[in-house]
Amino acid sequence: MQCHIFSKSFALYWSHTLAVLFVFWIPAYGAEPIDGFRNLKFGMTPQEVQTLKNCSTSHECMYELSNKNRYVQLTYGPKDGRTDREAPQPLRLSKISFDMGQYSEGWYNQLQMILGNSYRLTHDFTDERMNAFLAKQFEELQAGYEDGQIILIVNRRQFGNMVLKLVYQDTTLASEFVRQRPRLEPTTP
Numbered sequence: 001m002q003c004h005i006f007s008k009s010f011a012l013y014w015s016h017t018l019a020v021l022f023v024f025w026i027p028a029y030g031a032e033p034i035d036g037f038r039n040l041k042f043g044m045t046p047q048e049v050q051t052l053k054n055c056s057t058s059h060e061c062m063y064e065l066s067n068k069n070r071y072v073q074l075t076y077g078p079k080d081g082r083t084d085r086e087a088p089q090p091l092r093l094s095k096i097s098f099d100m101g102q103y104s105e106g107w108y109n110q111l112q113m114i115l116g117n118s119y120r121l122t123h124d125f126t127d128e129r130m131n132a133f134l135a136k137q138f139e140e141l142q143a144g145y146e147d148g149q150i151i152l153i154v155n156r157r158q159f160g161n162m163v164l165k166l167v168y169q170d171t172t173l174a175s176e177f178v179r180q181r182p183r184l185e186p187t188t189p
Helices: 002-030 046-050 105-118 127-134 171-179
Strands: 060-065 068-078 091-102 121-123 140-145 150-156 162-169
Touching (some): 046 091, 091 105, 091 171, 105 121, 105 140, 105 150, 105 162, 121 171, 162 171
Antiparallel strands (some): 060 068, 068 091, 091 162, 121 140, 140 150
16 A cells, blocks of 8 residues: 555656656747758858759749748848958858738738747737837838747838738847847736
8 A cells, every 4th residue: 555655656746847847848949049941041051052942043942831832032141140351251041031922910810820839929019019000100010939030020012012921030130130129028827
C-alpha cells in the first residue's frame, strides 16, 4: 500500500514539474529568431537567392501561399545592419515581402488568424492609429508578430484602393520596427 502512495506522489511531482517546464519553455521557443521563409534565408547573397528554383532574379520570387501564387519582393542590406565604410560588405537578404492581394476585412481577419496560430502578436496598431488611417492621415497600418520579425501591413495606394502585404524581416530590421512602436501588454486570463 505504501508503494502505491509513493508512486502516486512521484507521478504528481513529475506532472507538476513538466507543467512548469512547459510553461517556461513555450515563451523561449516562440522567442527564437525567424531565419527567413522556406528556403529563403536571411543573410543569403543575391547570387545564392538567384539559384533557387522559385526565384527568377535575385529580387523576385514566386511562392504558393494560401492556395495562390504570390509575388515575393526581396530586399538586401549590409550583414547585421552594419555599415563599415572602409571594407565594403556584400549585401545580404534582410527582408522578404509578399503581395497578398486586395484588402478585404474578411481576408485581413483570415490572415490574422493564420498568423496568430503560428506566431505571437506583439505589436498591434491602436484605435487612435486606426482612426487616423481611416481619416487618410496615414497610408499604412502595421501589426507586428514575433517582435517585429513578421509584419502584416494594410497599405492604401494612391487612388484609394487597399492592399495587404506580409513581410518577414531579419532581427536588425525587426529591432528598428520595435523601437518605433509600443509593445502589446500581455493579456491575463
